[in-house]
Amino acid sequence: xxxxxxxxxxxxxxxxxxxxxxxxxxxxxxxxxxxxxxxxxxxxxxxxxxxxxxxxxxxxxxxxxxxxxxxxxxxxxxxxxxxxxxxxxxxxxxxxxxxxxxxxxxxxxxxxxxxxxxxxxxxxxxxxxxxxxxxxxxxxxxxxxxxxxxxxxxxxxxxxxxxxxxxxxxxxxxxxxxxxxxxxxxxxxxxxxxxxxxxxxxxxxxxxxxxxxxxxxxxxxxxxxxxxxxxxxxxxxxxxxxxxxxxxxxxxxxxxxxxxxxxxxxxxxxxxxxxxxxxxxxxxxxxxxxxxxxxxxxxxxxxxxxxxxxxxxxxx
Amino acid sequence: xxxxxxxxxxxxxxxxxxxxxxxxxxxxxxxxxxxxxxxxxxxxxxxxxxxxxxxxxxxxxxxxxxxxxxxxxxxxxxxxxxxxxxxxxxxxxxxxxxxxxxxxxxxxxxxxxxxxxxxxxxxxxxxxxxxxxxxxxxxxxxxxxxxxxxxxxxxxxxxxxxxxxxxxxxxxxxxxxxxxxxxxxxxxxxxxxxxxxxxxxxxxxxxxxxxxxxxxxxxxxxxxxxxxxxxxxxxxxxxxxxxxxxxxxxxxxxxxxxxxxxxxxxxxxxxxxxxxxxxxxxxxxxxxxxxxxxxxxxxxxxxxxxxxxxxxxxxxxxxxxxxxxxxxxxxxxxxxx
Numbered sequence: 001x002x003x004x005x006x007x008x009x010x011x012x013x014x015x016x017x018x019x020x021x022x023x024x025x026x027x028x029x030x031x032x033x034x035x036x037x038x039x040x041x042x043x044x045x046x047x048x049x050x051x052x053x054x055x056x057x058x059x060x061x062x063x064x065x066x067x068x069x070x071x072x073x074x075x076x077x078x079x080x081x082x083x084x085x086x087x088x089x090x091x092x093x094x095x096x097x098x099x100x101x102x103x104x105x106x107x108x109x110x111x112x113x114x115x116x117x118x119x120x121x122x123x124x125x126x127x128x129x130x131x132x133x134x135x136x137x138x139x140x141x142x143x144x145x146x147x148x149x150x151x152x153x154x155x156x157x158x159x160x161x162x163x164x165x166x167x168x169x170x171x172x173x174x175x176x177x178x179x180x181x182x183x184x185x186x187x188x189x190x191x192x193x194x195x196x197x198x199x200x201x202x203x204x205x206x207x208x209x210x211x212x213x214x215x216x217x218x219x220x221x222x223x224x225x226x227x228x229x230x231x232x233x234x235x236x237x238x239x240x241x242x243x244x245x246x247x248x249x250x251x252x253x254x255x256x257x258x259x260x261x262x263x264x265x266x267x268x269x270x271x272x273x274x275x276x277x278x279x280x281x282x283x284x285x286x287x288x289x290x291x292x293x294x295x296x297x298x299x300x301x302x303x304x305x306x307x308x309x310x311x312x313x314x315x316x
Numbered sequence: 317x318x319x320x321x322x323x324x325x326x327x328x329x330x331x332x333x334x335x336x337x338x339x340x341x342x343x344x345x346x347x348x349x350x351x352x353x354x355x356x357x358x359x360x361x362x363x364x365x366x367x368x369x370x371x372x373x374x375x376x377x378x379x380x381x382x383x384x385x386x387x388x389x390x391x392x393x394x395x396x397x398x399x400x401x402x403x404x405x406x407x408x409x410x411x412x413x414x415x416x417x418x419x420x421x422x423x424x425x426x427x428x429x430x431x432x433x434x435x436x437x438x439x440x441x442x443x444x445x446x447x448x449x450x451x452x453x454x455x456x457x458x459x460x461x462x463x464x465x466x467x468x469x470x471x472x473x474x475x476x477x478x479x480x481x482x483x484x485x486x487x488x489x490x491x492x493x494x495x496x497x498x499x500x501x502x503x504x505x506x507x508x509x510x511x512x513x514x515x516x517x518x519x520x521x522x523x524x525x526x527x528x529x530x531x532x533x534x535x536x537x538x539x540x541x542x543x544x545x546x547x548x549x550x551x552x553x554x555x556x557x558x559x560x561x562x563x564x565x566x567x568x569x570x571x572x573x574x575x576x577x578x579x580x581x582x583x584x585x586x587x588x589x590x591x592x593x594x595x596x597x598x599x600x601x602x603x604x605x606x607x608x609x610x611x612x613x614x615x616x617x618x619x620x621x622x623x624x625x626x627x628x629x630x631x632x633x634x635x636x637x638x639x640x641x642x643x644x645x646x647x648x649x650x651x652x653x
Contacts, residue, residue: 115547139550146545152407153540153595166538167550171531174598219549 065126066091066251067142067223072111073120073275074104081107083275084121089223089251089268096266096283097255100296104275105255106147109225112253113144139167143216144225149208151200158196160211161186164218186217190244206237213244226254230261263287263308271295284309321599324592328606335610336387339617340379344624347375356380377511385510385574386616386630387609388518390581392525392571394608395601396564397582398589399529402536402597403560404465410583411568414468414561415475417577419450420569421503422479422486428499429491439502440514440573447569450475455561463554465543468561505578505631507616514574525567526605532560533597540595578631580638581608588641 066089074082082104089095097105110116111123114130125133125141133141143164164186165179187193190210195203203211209229216224226245230238238258242265245252256262262269263283271279271286273295279286287309292300299314341347354367355375367375396411404413412418423446424439426432432442457471483503487496501508529536535556538546543553571578589604612630615637619630 110544113548115544135547135552136550139548142548144548146541146548149541149545151540151542152405153402154590155540155595159595160540163538163540163549166534169534171534 067112067253068124069108069112069118069121070124071121072108072118072123074107074111074116075119076107080275082111082118082272085270085272085275085277086121087112087253087270087277089253091222091251092249093267094246094252094254094265096262096269097253097272098257098259098262098269098286098295099272103272105272106227107275108272109144109227109253109255112223113142113225114138115144136167139219141221142223142225143219143221145209145212145216145227145229147227147229147231149212155200156196157192157198157200157203157211157214158183158187160200161192161196161214161218164215164220167219182218182220186214189217189248190214206233206241209233209241210244213241217248222250224248224250224252226252228255228257230256230258259287259292259311263311287311321593324599324603325606328603328610332387332606332609332613335613336383339383339386339613340375342617342621343374343379344621345371345374347371347379351375352380381512381515382507382510382616382620383613384515385518386507386612388515388522389507389571389575389578390585390608390610390612391605392518392522392567392608393578393582393612394585394589394604395522395526395529396568398586398597398600398604399536399560399564400582401586402539403557404469405539405542406465406469407587408583409469410580411564411571412476412577412579412582414454414472414565415450415479416447416565416568417572418476418479418483419453420444420447420572421483421499421577422446423449424502424573425483425486425491425499429486429495443573444569446479447572448565450479451561451565451569455558468557501629502576503631504629505576505634506627506629507575508620508627510574518570518574521567521570525563526601528563529560529601530598532556533601536560536597537595576629576631578612578634580634580641581612584638584641585611 068088069086071084071086072082073080073084085104085108087095087108097108099105107116111118114123114133114135117131123130125138130138161183162175162179165175165182168179168182169175184193187196190213192207192210192214195207200208200211213226213229224245229245230241233241238261242261245254246265254266256266266283268281269279269283269286270277271291278295279291284304287302289300289302292298292302292311299316301312301314303310303312337349337352340352341349351367351371352375355372358364358366358372359376393411397409400409400411400413401407403409406413420443424443426446427437427439427442454468454471454475457474458468461467461471487499491499535546535551538549538551546556547553585608586600586604589600589607592607593599593603612634615633616630619628619633622628622633
């Protein structure tokens with residue numbers, strides 16, 4: 001009964017009154033000319049840290065739709081946290097970001113959200129660089145859920161979800177009927193309607209994550225960015241939460257630690273190591289014993305059953 | 317929800333009007349409410365006051381501006397405190413956290429004790445300039461030190477210490493006993509010298525700054541989960557912070573230059589208002605303003621009457637009431653943690 005309203009399967013249900021026009025699922029971008037195993041939009045070949053000084057990848061993603069990172073880099077204190085990563089999620093898919101601690105997953109998500117500016121490369125939304133899209137306009141399209149949400153303010157769950165309407169509101173204006181509808185829908189979809197009046201501080205970790213996701217949904221985004229949302233949750237809540245996320249009618253980029261959960265819920269995976277993309281593709285393509293050993297330094301067996309691959313780690 | 321807001325606003329305005337009307341009647345000279353109405357009606361409307369000039373003067377030139385300045389100061393300090401607490405994500409922030417009051421005191425002391433400006437500059441003007449200088453120093457420091465919220469607070473603490481030391485040094489080395497007493501009275505906050513020009517200046521700045529803050533009400537809500545969360549909700553964090561810090565510093569400087577550093581109103585009243593309205597700033601800010609105004613009107617009435625004919629600095633009374641409230645705030649944050 002804890003299970004959130006997973007009624008909304010990968011449904012065509014778009015929040016009403018959203019900007020989200022029923023954009024016919026963009027045909028799986030004929031991204032790259034039939035090239036050698038290169039994945040969409042020139043993510044690095046599965047080769048080890050290759051492609052660096054590389055060829056000038058298609059400049060100016062003219063006509064590109066959705067959120068897209070083009071060879072983005074971020075340097076902090078002289079260290080490259082993210083180094084030339086390209087990521088172009090297709091409309092509606094769930095992309096998993098994998099990689100060890102400190103591999104740059106969080107930073108890449110913050111670059112995608114426009115909260116950090118890249119020190120190299122560019123993040124575009126429908127072909128336009130984020131700074132030109134503008135902060136508010138970006139926030140109406142792209143919603144982000146941080147790893148840890150903390151506040152000292154006394155807020156109800158409804159207050160938290162209503163924060164998602166801020167980018168849609170103008171100064172001096174009160175909440176509109178559309179705001180109320182979006183908040184109600186977000187609460188419903190995350191199974192929090194009953195708890196709307198409850199204080200944020202009384203929620204469990206899983207419920208807080210769900211409240212943050214509800215807040216993100218109230219933004220009526222078409223792109224949703226999640227940073228390890230299953231951290232610190234027990235297995236039931238991990239599955240609940242990922243069921244919820246995978247069922248949302250939005251394009252999702254989600255950083256995950258658990259390879260099996262990533263295999264179960266993601267359409268595609270991007271693996272980072274030391275800030276660089278080292279593999280990209282479907283879970284079956286990416287999750288090989290060889291890659292797992294190279295990236296995480298552990299030995300594993302991968303069973304390809306029906307459906308998604310299953311990873312089993314081996315003792316040293 | 318909306319009905320509740322209107323009820324709070326309407327009730328607050330009514331309470332404020334009644335408080336002002338009643339507070340003006342209280343004092344050593346016996347003045348009735350009818351006298352107050354007569355005097356106010358005469359000065360606002362056509363015709364002359366039918367009151368004896370002395371009584372009329374007490375109402376219109378002494379008690380009325382003083383009571384109104386108390387209301388404006390209370391409102392302004394409460395609003396500045398509420399904005400600072402949300403913006404700096406610190407429940408113990410108040411309007412003076414950025415060193416504005418210390419800078420003001422140094423400016424005032426420079427004028428009164430050292431004679432800066434050669435008598436052409438008033439104490440208020442000196443205080444105002446000192447406040448803005450101190451705030452400018454804080455902005456510069458916090459920018460150099462990295463610009464994050466905690467750096468803003470720490471820069472404020474540094475400036476506060478620096479200017480307090482300068483003030484103490486100046487007073488102890490250069491002032492005679494009489495000047496020292498005057499400066500001390502002002503440092504603790506006092507509405508005793510209030511005139512209509514003070515009221516007009518402070519009210520004008522209050523209206524302006526309140527409008528700016530209300531325009532940022534939604535943006536201030538977005539800071540609940542931190543600056544990065546605010547940024548991901550479409551807020552231009554650095555710009556918003558600069559605008560709101562400057563607006564509140566301007567208002568605080570104006571208030572402090574007229575009434576000295578009245579403590580605790582800006583710290584405690586926002587918390588009390590939050591308990592009434594919840595954390596949404598569109599409702600919090602007006603309610604904080606009204607409750608701050610009513611509060612300070614009564615505290616000042618108490619301050620000027622409690623040990624008649626002596627007058628207690630209003631800052632002393634706010635602190636005597638404020639300290640227990642301050643402890644309660646600490647106690648509440650402890651439970652949450």
